[in-house]
Amino acid sequence: MTLTTSTLTPALQAFLDEDLGTTGDLSASAFQDRHVIGRIIAKQPGILAGQAIPAALYALIDPTVTYLPTFLDGDLVQSGTVIGHLSGPATALLAGERTLLNLLQRMSGIATATHAAVDALNNPQIDILDTRKTAPGLRLFDKYAVQCGGGLNHRMGLYDAVMLKDNHWRLIADLPTALRRLRHTVGPTKLIEVEVETREQLQAAVDCQVDMILIDNQLPETVRHWRSLIPATIKVEASGGITPTTLPTYAHTGVDYISLGYLTNSVQALDLSLELSLD
Structure with a gap:
């Protein structure tokens, strides 16, 4: 099984709709939008899963967002490891933050438990x-x-x-x-x-x-x-x-x-x- 764009897109769109609704991120009006960079950091050791998610997710929010993974699915990462770099408008990165982390954290938790088994x-x-x-x-x-x-x-x-x-x-x-x-x-x-x-x-x-x-x-x-x-x-x-x-x-x-x-x-x-x- 692989995670392809065609299989990911409908599910990810539904997850974003659940979080953003029809009005989007209301908190975004608190600041002037700027280009920012983001780092996804492991706060504990484990097995990584879901590195196809960030690019597919942010393509639905803002196609100018880029994602550069630094580890592959199945890799063991240590606490403090940067597993990938994001770049794009702050409003876009924040709009997808929770959905992104929810999926990566759950998937990596499952991968870690499986590896332990x-x-x-x-x-x-x-x-x-x-x-x-x-x-x-x-x-x-x-x-x-x-x-x-x-x-x-x-x-x-x-x-x-x-x-x-x-x-x-x-x-x-x-x-x-x-x-x-x-x-x-x-x-x-x-x-x-x-x-x-x-x-x-x-x-x-x-x-x-x-x-x-x-x-x-x-x-x-x-x-x-x-x-x-x-x-x-x-x-x-x-x-x-x-x-x-x-x-x-x-x-x-x-x-x-x-x-x-x-x-x-x-x-x-x-x-x-x-x-x-x-x-």
Whole structure:
């Protein structure tokens, strides 16, 4: 996944409209507009994400604003590091300041948490995945940030892969019939994953030869045992209640993936600031 102008522009315009409304920045009348320079500064160490945002954002406010990044997405930055330089009219830079920082701080926080998870797991044979537990309207940004931190993206939405979860189990009569219907509807190329919480569900998923099995809400020793019962042709994911503290205990369970909802639903933003000065 990449952040392109065509995908960024509609979202960024909506974010600006939310902040500027129909009248714009009312505080701008307090001073005479001047050309200024700005520095985006990291106030704590972390992994950077979102360096495509400043240029795309300010192109919607004032195309004369320029942005020069000094680090790339995925880079580790230290406290006090200048991650990029802005130049343009003061009114323009101030109009986009909050939207810019909100996005960069959130994305960099997600990237930092993902990087920490990869380090804590310390097993290159297991990939860290995100989930759909993202803030509405921010999924593109959240999932891109996971990539910057060294994680992989799970499905983007309900439209690009099938996952049968606990509520689906309550609604289907039997798994083989449900899977036949799904294959007829979605075709042979869409991945079908089944979430299991019991041995009976696990065996049913194995018997149906699904593409992927998610072992949900189980202790590491249970995950390890259940993994041994699943053919190598079926990919296995572990999820459910895994925290930064417990994550390392899943490092030797034999799964292919571990998905972590906290990466995007419990975001600790990376502290960044924008400092302006006269040109």
